Amino acid sequence: MSKVWAIAKREFKNYFVSPVAYILIVMFVLIVGLFFNFLYVTRFSYAQLDSIVYNMTNIFMFFSPMLTMKLFSEEKKLGTIELLYTSPVTVTEVVLGKYLGSILFFGVVFGIMLQFPAFVLIYGKPDFWPMVSCLLGFVLAACTYLAIGMFASSLTESQMGSAMIGFALVIFFWIVSIISDNIAGPAGNWLGNLSMSKHFIDFLKGIVDAGNVFFFVALSSLFVFLTIRRLEWKRW
Amino acid sequence: MIDVAKLSKFYGPTRAVENVTFTAEKGEILGLLGPNGAGKTTIMRMLTGYFAPTSGKARIAGFDIVEEPLEVKKRIGYLPEILPLYHEMVVTNYLEFIAELKGVPFKERKLRVAKVLEMARIEDVKHRIIGRLSRGYKQRVGLAQALIHDPEVLILDEPTIGLDPKQIIEIRQLIKQLGGTRTVILSSHILPEVSMTCEKIVIIDKGSVVAVDDQAGLSAKLAGNSRIILKIKGDPAKATARFEKIKDVKGVFGEKKDGLTSLTFECAKGKDVREDIFHAVVDSGLVIYEMKTATMSLEDVFLKLTTKEEGV
Numbered sequence: 296m297s298k299v300w301a302i303a304k305r306e307f308k309n310y311f312v313s314p315v316a317y318i319l320i321v322m323f324v325l326i327v328g329l330f331f332n333f334l335y336v337t338r339f340s341y342a343q344l345d346s347i348v349y350n351m352t353n354i355f356m357f358f359s360p361m362l363t364m365k366l367f368s369e370e371k372k373l374g375t376i377e378l379l380y381t382s383p384v385t386v387t388e389v390v391l392g393k394y395l396g397s398i399l400f401f402g403v404v405f406g407i408m409l410q411f412p413a414f415v416l417i418y419g420k421p422d423f424w425p426m427v428s429c430l431l432g433f434v435l436a437a438c439t440y441l442a443i444g445m446f447a448s449s450l451t452e453s454q455m456g457s458a459m460i461g462f463a464l465v466i467f468f469w470i471v472s473i474i475s476d477n478i479a480g481p482a483g484n485w486l487g488n489l490s491m492s493k494h495f496i497d498f499l500k501g502i503v504d505a506g507n508v509f510f511f512v513a514l515s516s517l518f519v520f521l522t523i524r525r526l527e528w529k530r531w
Numbered sequence: 532m533i534d535v536a537k538l539s540k541f542y543g544p545t546r547a548v549e550n551v552t553f554t555a556e557k558g559e560i561l562g563l564l565g566p567n568g569a570g571k572t573t574i575m576r577m578l579t580g581y582f583a584p585t586s587g588k589a590r591i592a593g594f595d596i597v598e599e600p601l602e603v604k605k606r607i608g609y610l611p612e613i614l615p616l617y618h619e620m621v622v623t624n625y626l627e628f629i630a631e632l633k634g635v636p637f638k639e640r641k642l643r644v645a646k647v648l649e650m651a652r653i654e655d656v657k658h659r660i661i662g663r664l665s666r667g668y669k670q671r672v673g674l675a676q677a678l679i680h681d682p683e684v685l686i687l688d689e690p691t692i693g694l695d696p697k698q699i700i701e702i703r704q705l706i707k708q709l710g711g712t713r714t715v716i717l718s719s720h721i722l723p724e725v726s727m728t729c730e731k732i733v734i735i736d737k738g739s740v741v742a743v744d745d746q747a748g749l750s751a752k753l754a755g756n757s758r759i760i761l762k763i764k765g766d767p768a769k770a771t772a773r774f775e776k777i778k779d780v781k782g783v784f785g786e787k788k789d790g791l792t793s794l795t796f797e798c799a800k801g802k803d804v805r806e807d808i809f810h811a812v813v814d815s816g817l818v819i820y821e822m823k824t825a826t827m828s829l830e831d832v833f834l835k836l837t838t839k840e841e842g843v
Contacts, residue, residue: 301631305617312619378615378676381579382632383604530582 298384299392306366306396315361316400323358324407327351331411343421345499347411348429352436352495355404356469359437360461362400363444364454366393367526371452380530390445390523397441405434425501432498435511436491440465442518449525468514532557532714533578533684538587540573547573548738550587555731557683560710562729563718570738571718572612575688578716579609592683605634608677612688614669615676618662622653622672625661626679633680643679650705651675666693674702678709685709687717691724703728759796759805762821763812767792773811779804791820 310316330350370376379389412430415421447461448454472490475483487493491514494507533555540548548570555561563571577584578591580600588595594602617625623644630640648654651671656664661672670693677685690706691699706728709715719725725732734742763770767785774783779799785792798804805822812819 298632298634301628305620305628309617309619373615373618374611374613375615375617377576377581377611377613378609378629379632380581381604381607381609381611382629383601383634384632385601 296388299388299395302379302384302389302392303395303399306393307399309365309396310362310400319358319361320404320407323354323404326354327408327411330354331414335415344412344415344426344429347415348433349499351408351411352433355433355437356440356465357462359440359465360444360447360458363397363441363448363461364458365448366397366445367449367522368452368454368457372454386523386526390519390526394442394445394519394522397445398438401437401441405437408433422501428498428501428503431503431508432495435498435508436495439468439491439511439515439518442515442522443468446518446522446525449522532559532592533561533716534588534590535574535578536588538574538577538589539585540570540577540582541585546738548577551735551738551740553731553733553740553743555714555716557714558711559731560706560715560717560729561731561733562725563716563733563735564722564725565718565720565735567720569720569735571720571735572688573738574735575609575611575686575716575718578603579607579686580604605680606683608680608682608685610673610677610685610687610690612692614673616661616669616672618660620661622657622659622661622664623648625672626675629676630679635680643681647675647678650678652701667695667698670694670698670702674705683713685713685715685717687715689719690717691719699724758825759798759808760821760823760825761794761796761808761812761819762791763794763817763819764791765815765817767794767817770811770815770817773815774808777804777807777811 327347327350331347334346334350367376370379380386412426415426443464444457444461447464448457450460451457468489468491470490470492472487472493475485475487475490477483478486488510491511494510497504497507533553535551535553538548538551539546551570551574553561563574565571576582578589578596580596580603583597588597590596591603592606594606596603617628620628626644626647627640630643635643648657651674653668653671653675656668661669664672670690674687674690677687687706691702694702703724706715706717710728710730717725717728731743731745733740734744771783774780774796780796782797783794784797785794787793796804796808805824808822809819
């Protein structure tokens with residue numbers, strides 16, 4: 296486990312070396328802030344979190360592939376992956392470390408995002424637990440995006456390529472419900488269950504359903520597992 | 532310490548390495564020598580657990596590379612040909628990270644980092660960002676990385692590539708020092724490199740081992756066995772018995788061309804047997820068309836082995 300932590304720490308620090316991370320954070324805060332201003336301040340004086348968290352989650356979908364594209368693509372391109380493969384760590388530890396690193400970075404983003412619920416708490420009288428439920432939904436969705444993006448990063452040496460693939464995959468899992476709505480019968484139902492948006496919506500209503508939580512945990516785990524398999528493929 | 536038996540690696544139907552067998556004892560420096568693309572890196576990557584062999588076995592410090600890869604990896608320091616450096620990191624941070632990754636206990640990390648900084652002579656750049664260092668320094672940071680957990684076995688892929696002559700000499704000295712207590716495998720396509728640092732030399736070509744020799748054997752060849760090349764007309768079998776009687780001739784190889792037979796005599800160092808050969812040929816009723824001497828350098832041995840000519 297200490298090695299998972301070593302990799303996670305390096306990965307986390309690595310985000311702050313390049314200006315890209317700062318630019319992404321600033322852009323994210325600006326865009327969400329703009330929505331917040333529009334939805335909460337000038338227009339409706341709304342005291343629930345659901346609409347801002349909904350926007351946050353959608354906007355983060357566009358940012359997450361840029362946070363994860365480096366994870367394995369860069370290691371492959373630089374040849375540093377050889378170091379990881381030949382060190383006394385398992386591929387599972389490497390993947391978990393990288394994933395944890397990206398989640399830690401998301402933690403920083405999330406911390407900054409907490410200002411919006413704080414404003415709502417200070418200036419309004421929202422129900423507390425629905426707020427928590429909204430934020431939990433955001434965290435779960437974001438962690439799933441990161442897992443999907445990490446898998447995309449393990450597929451190719453090109454950072455741009457992995458960002459594109461990651462983005463396409465995340466979009467697919469988000470909007471697959473639109474496709475499934477047009478398919479009748481059990482096939483449509485089954486496809487609809489794969490949709491993140493369907494499982495996400497309950498969190499906004501303040502409902503924490505074990506099935507929905509399980510869905511996000513399972514989908515992230517699946518992509519963590521696929522990343523491990525991908526990296527072991529053709530090596531062992 | 533290192534025991535490689537019939538190791539093979541295929542990429543689909545393409546052969547990268549086939550049936551490679553060699554051993555290295557504790558404290559020995561073994562050189563893998565071969566032209567580019569011979570399979571040196573592939574062998575090293577199998578030994579370090581970068582990928583699994585298609586078939587064959589290898590044991591390092593008693594652990595099988597396929598069955599107990601983690602135990603093997605704990606005992607190996609590896610310098611890949613493409614330096615595994617995180618360019619945005621500071622040298623000391625990088626080495627601390629590697630130490631953690633290799634399982635050096637927290638209390639010893641600072642000490643180990645200081646030690647390898649000294650060994651690789653990179654103390655003066657320890658606070659600099661790796662990406663901004665010169666190639667020579669990067670190479671040495673790579674070497675420091677391989678030494679960080681004080682491994683029993685060092686595997687160095689082309690360790691002196693891209694260095695200037697002075698740095699090459701320094702690295703060679705360092706490798707020699709390390710050899711006393713650790714087993715070192717290094718690869719190179721440059722012969723003097725290997726002949727100067729290694730005690731045992733494995734020559735590889737097109738994925739197979741073509742020769743294994745120790746320093747002494749190669750030195751003898753390097754000093755120059757004299758060879759006599761002879762072209763004669765007639766059946767050389769008639770003279771074979773006479774040739775065998777000549778002292779100091781170690782071996783005779785022949786090939787036929789345009790009705791003439793070309794014979795190569797391997798002779799002991801510093802002995803001139805031309806006269807004996809002359810008499811042997813004439814007495815057997817054969818005719819000499821040409822006789823010349825040639826010395827064989829280690830370069831020749833290497834070239835001969837790797838270009839699949841007859842002999843040697």
